[in-house]
Amino acid sequence: LGEKEYLARCSACHQANGEGLPPTFPALKDSKIAKGPAKDHIEIVLNGKNMMPAFKETIPANVLAAIITYERNAWGNNTGDTVQPKDMK
Numbered sequence: 001l002g003e004k005e006y007l008a009r010c011s012a013c014h015q016a017n018g019e020g021l022p023p024t025f026p027a028l029k030d031s032k033i034a035k036g037p038a039k040d041h042i043e044i045v046l047n048g049k050n051m052m053p054a055f056k057e058t059i060p061a062n063v064l065a066a067i068i069t070y071e072r073n074a075w076g077n078n079t080g081d082t083v084q085p086k087d088m089k
Contacts, residue, residue, distance in 0.1 A: 001066040006071065025051065065084055069082050
């Protein structure tokens with residue numbers, strides 16, 4: 001679910017390979033956000049930052065959790081994290 005939803009919702013800006021379009025759309029591959037504390041990653045996805053809109057009201061928690069889990073474990077990020085819908089609070 002995470003990969004499918006990422007490709008449908010996020011890849012236009014962050015690219016299918018996670019390398020983004022810097023500086024406007026930062027890379028997620030090997031990024032401080034995707035490899036750092038999950039709470040910081042969740043905060044940006046929920047509330048937005050710079051050009052990134054807030055998604056807390058527009059994407060269901062289970063889908064957000066799947067996308068974030070995918071981002072944290074794709075492209076060599078390999079955090080081993082599994083973000084849960086309850087973490088979207």
